[in-house]
Amino acid sequence: MLSGFKKFLMRGNVLDLAVAVVIGAAFGAVVNSFVKDLLTPLIAAIGGQPHFEGLTLKIGSGEITYGNFLNTVVSFLIVSAVIYFLVITPYERITARFSTPEENTLRECPECLSEIPKAAVRCRHCTAQVTPLS
Structure with missing residues (x-):
């Protein structure tokens, strides 16, 4: 029972997530200090x-401290911008560069214009005979 738990903890994705949470918390503290102190x-x-x-x-008799809220909003916007521009955008570029385009396996039936497989000899919608494409 404990060996299964140990295997779970030693998986790469669990360790990566733990490191990401710690680095994210430290980065959030730096950004909060930047916003609050500078x-x-x-x-x-x-x-x-x-x-x-x-x-x-x-x-x-109540008091709304909207200055603290503004600090938090500015911190959130800075963290979001950094994550988007330094993590998400480069990741999308890298995955787009190394991914292979998906081959289209469908075509239109010349009779009813519904989508059918390229290798079909008969349309499943209108039952018209079609020449298969390779």
């Missing part, structure tokens, strides 16, 4: 507000 103070200095994360909206 980017939003710069935006706040331009806007005249000393601390961007201190932006609040008071409604009655």
Whole structure:
């Protein structure tokens, strides 16, 4: 029973996932620090507000801290952009380069214009005789 669990843990994809989670968490911390300590103070200095994360909206006796929310949104956008441009786009280019195009095995019936296999001698829809294509 434990040997099966050990085999599961030692699979490459489980270890890859664990490494990805740790690196992702560390990268998220770096981006959060960048946004909180560098980017939003710069935006706040331009806007005249000393601390961007201190932006609040008071409604009655309640207080909405939308500055923290803006920090989180900016962090999310930066992480998403980095993942898209540095992971997804290169991966799609590489897979497109090494993938083989899928061969079309269908054609149109000359009588009813429905799709039939290229090797068909009779249309399955209208039963017209057709010459097979190789």
